Amino acid sequence: MTVSDQEIKTIEKYALQNAVKYGKAPQMGAVMGKVMGECPHLRPFAKEVSAQIKNVIDEISRGDPDEWNQRLEEIAPELIEELCTKKEPVKGLKPLDVKEGEKVVMRFAPNPNGPPTLGSTRGIVVNSEYVKKYNGTFIVRFDDTDPQIKRPMMEAYDWYVDDCRWLGAEPDMVVKASDHLDTYYRYAEKLIELNRAYVCFCEGGEFKGYKDSKQPCPHRDHLVEQNMEYWDNMLAGKYDEKQAVLRIKTDIQHPDPALRDFGAFRIVKTPHPRPEIADRYVVWPLLDFEGAIEDHELGMTHIIRGKDLMDSEKRQKYIYDYLGWEYPRTTHWGRIKIHELGKLSTSDIRKAIEEGKYSGWDDPRLPTIRAFRRRGIKADAIRKFMIDMGVGETDISVSLDSLYSENRKIIDPVSNRYFFVWDPVKVMISGAPSFNARPPLHPTEDRGIREIDVRADPHLLICQKDTENMKVGDKIRLKDLYNIEIESLDPFRAQYLGDSVEDIKKEKMRIVHWVPENGISVRVLSPDGEFFGIGEDGIVNELNNTVQFERFGFCRIDSVSPDVVAYFTHR
Missing domain, CATH: 3.40.50.620 (HUPs)
Structure with a gap:
């Protein structure tokens, strides 16, 4: 493959622009990127193009900044103007x-x-x-x-x-x-x-x-x-x-x-x-x-x-x-590169679905709009995410965190809070009275409370990960319930210490969430896999709504019968 005279001129103008901009010999990578952007048909011939770029750079390097500026003014004055114009994002x-x-x-x-x-x-x-x-x-x-x-x-x-x-x-x-x-x-x-x-x-x-x-x-x-x-x-x-x-x-x-x-x-x-x-x-x-x-x-x-x-x-x-x-x-x-989504093409996805690797086009691991909808991502968040990117020739690399941030602004004020314990571990609590926990449905919005009845000396469930660093004698606050002290790790037992909020800071207590042993079965489908656990009874009233499982993340309740199935939205 022979690089044409027109293509050599393209190489020269971008090499000169790079030299004028930084006041030193042009950088191979920067020039290559510009050339391939304007001449995508050259991409299969990167080796030959690289050799030609090196020749041009070697020639330009023999000159000085005044000569570079003069030559760029001759062949591509618009690039001089581009350098002089400060671009604000x-x-x-x-x-x-x-x-x-x-x-x-x-x-x-x-x-x-x-x-x-x-x-x-x-x-x-x-x-x-x-x-x-x-x-x-x-x-x-x-x-x-x-x-x-x-x-x-x-x-x-x-x-x-x-x-x-x-x-x-x-x-x-x-x-x-x-x-x-x-x-x-x-x-x-x-x-x-x-x-x-x-x-x-x-x-x-x-x-x-x-x-x-x-x-x-x-x-x-x-x-x-x-x-x-x-x-x-x-x-x-x-x-x-x-x-x-x-x-x-x-x-x-x-x-x-x-x-x-x-x-x-x-x-x-x-x-x-x-x-x-x-x-x-x-x-x-x-x-x-x-x-x-x-x-x-x-x-x-x-x-x-x-x-x-x-x-x-x-x-x-x-x-x-x-x-x-x-x-x-x-x-x-x-191009847009969204870090978390990889390079799955529609054809690849279709083949993987046919092979049973995904449950369908709305599988939460997929980058389809049907999957995002089922996860509880709102249309207004997607629109703003796309519009904010604007329209320009520069390739864009973004994270889904930007989309999630926009979505969080929409769903946070309207999403009720619930306890969900995944990988549950049973804790037998002795000395505890019957208790009617009344956590708020939302920490800042006036949306009322949810009631969780807890019988005397109950078996409660907490997350396995919360037990990993616990030891006998640790004092723990069960969120919105009462305080306990660990008595035994195998079997897992604890003693009721009362419900004083002041003791939380004084005793430097960890706060963990919990659910009654007789809560409802919950399965959460997420891009990172499935989570199984137990949740509060009130979750069944949230069909098709987005809620926040405390210390876990936002989820959209997809079905409630016979068990709850939720699609993970984001944290």
Whole structure:
């Protein structure tokens, strides 16, 4: 692979920018990051690019700061201006470029091969928020034209719309690309008539050889009439899969191989899962073609897409130029890395569910919106989490703690408190009277009390972890109940000491929570596994509510019969 002159210029400008910014020789890692961000097609050739960057850095290092500044002013003055502009971190969404009187139309375009994940939710929230801001139209468009590799799930269509509504992003229109095959065919034929598209019969490796050597394939110069005949044969199912591809003519000499004569349609004979489509079609558009046509047909004014899709935009602009269309205004954003979620793709999750590794798409270990909903994460918290990230090309690395912090602000004031003892250990208490404990339902809000009847000389349960450092003679406060002194560890016995609150500080007592032995069985499902234990009876009155299990965390009560099942929200 040879690095082009244009790519060398890109390396030079970012190397100079780094040198001018810090007043010393450019740093390899910083330059590499900038270059790969602007030229993602170079990523498979990192070794060759690194060698070229080293050559450029060696050359620049022979100069001085004045020479660096002068050269950068010559080749990329905008980078000088960028260095001189102090950037303040801004939360929220920056204004869109909207013409006076323009009706803003934006879309979120998922592949429905599974439900929305937290990562894909950024597109739902941000696009819908912009549309609200400009009183525009928000469209959910299902890019479901791959019935084979990213095969749609029938349930996912409804899941997406339902999750959009829950997030406060009600779509004004829902579109399924698989309904519009005839429209795509019509535009394909128009491009063939314009001699801007041709049917290619090369095998994949054979065409790649031509493309990489910047040579046209043998089919590129077929007459329009021949291409139309081949196209008709494709539609009629006369060719096998991979035997023929409709390609868009571009610049076969283009420095970026990804932009040379890209594929627009391929033959797929796997029936589509939608019964109304099924095996009606055998020729399916690739995503760049389908998306380009849909964005035009739907009147898209603005597009927000990942900076890794810049090549897609460049490919689509060929189609727009050939058909005389104006391309929507595009904003690019960087990737989001959410530390706790790893790199599970929708396809990986689907496979793992089928293998029984997860209970379903709402398993609390998964990053799906269905899982977050079941855990008790609120839509308003997710919206604020996404909006605060803003829209910029810088890659973002965040923690779920930021989302949990927003959610905590919402649920803390309305979540009743209860005792839940996991990994329970039985403690026999002697000398204790019958007692009616009356802890508050909330420590700061006036929400009343909960009553827990405790009989005389009871057996109570406390957490195993609370017993680990206990020794005979320790004095313990049972929260909102009374004080005890440990008499024996095996069996676990304690003596009643009274209920004086003043003794807590005087005796430096540890405070632990507890439940009666005859409490209710509770199972908590969390991203870290399952917790089994006993809880207060009052928990059964909290079905579908979020509560706080004291010293454990917030949980959403998912079911109460025959036993309580709770989904862990966060601490």
